Structure formats: C-alpha cells, structure tokens
C-alpha cells in the first residue's frame with residue numbers, strides 16, 4: 001500500500017521557471033511535481049504537491065498532513081526565515097520532515113541564513129537546484145521504509 005507524502009511550497013514558488021531563472025532555474029513546479037512523482041513511485045510513495053502564497057494555508061496543510069501524510073517535504077520559501085507559525089505547525093506533525101531550498105541560501109544574503117524550519121527538519125537540502133526535491137523524495141522513501 002503506497003504511502004502519501006506532502007510536498008509543500010511557499011510564497012512565489014508558483015512562479016518557478018519564470019522567476020529569477022538565474023537563481024531558481026527554468027523548470028516549473030509542474031515539472032518538479034512530475035519528477036517527484038516518478039521518484040516517489042520507485043520507493044512506494046504517492047506525492048501530493050501543493051503551493052500557496054499564504055502562510056495560513058501552509059499551516060492548514062501541515063495540520064491536514066497529521067492525518068493523511070507519512071512525511072512532509074517543504075520549501076517554505078521566504079516563510080523559512082520568519083515564520084514561527086510554520087515551525088509550530090511542523091512541531092505538531094509526527095512524521096519525518098525534509099526542508100528543501102533550490103538555491104544555496106548560505107551563499108546568499110544574511111537574512112536567508114536563518115531558518116526557523118531547520119529547528120524541526122530532519123534533513124535540509126540547499127543548492128541542489130530543483131533536483132533537491134527529487135533527492136528529498138528518495139530520502140523520504142528511506143526514512144519511511146527503512147528507518148528503524
């Protein structure tokens with residue numbers, strides 16, 4: 001029986017592929033969704049990809065995940081750097097959490113170096129481009145299927 005994982009995306013990631021492509025690349029979120037669905041199928045995971053520009057919507061999806069998702073992959077985008085509400089919601093989720101950033105945030109402005117979400121995340125990817133989502137999906141399979 002495949003398990004469901006959520007892949008949550010925060011503000012402005014709906015513009016992926018069009019927004020600052022020199023930083024975030026040319027793939028769209030739909031491209032990333034297809035890549036993660038393929039990677040998830042290999043490890044017995046069904047992915048549900050979501051994006052919102054609204055903090056409260058991300059919080060609500062994390063609450064829903066408590067009942068339906070075995071794990072959460074999240075690119076909180078700018079919310080990473082200031083949202084205690086997203087951190088608190090993730091702290092109320094029991095499964096594995098992987099934080100993904102397309103860009104290498106530690107090479108960028110200092111305000112991007114702080115992540116509230118990292119206080120909860122079991123693993124963090126940064127600077128792998130959108131391939132980081134695929135790697136995170138593969139690792140989620142390991143955490144859910146193989147971890148003790």
Ligand code: DQA
Nearest residue numbers: 075077078100101102103112
């Ligand atoms: C991002 C990095 C954040 O600092 C930024 O606000 C984003 C995207 C990334 O994927 O590299 O919107 O999370």
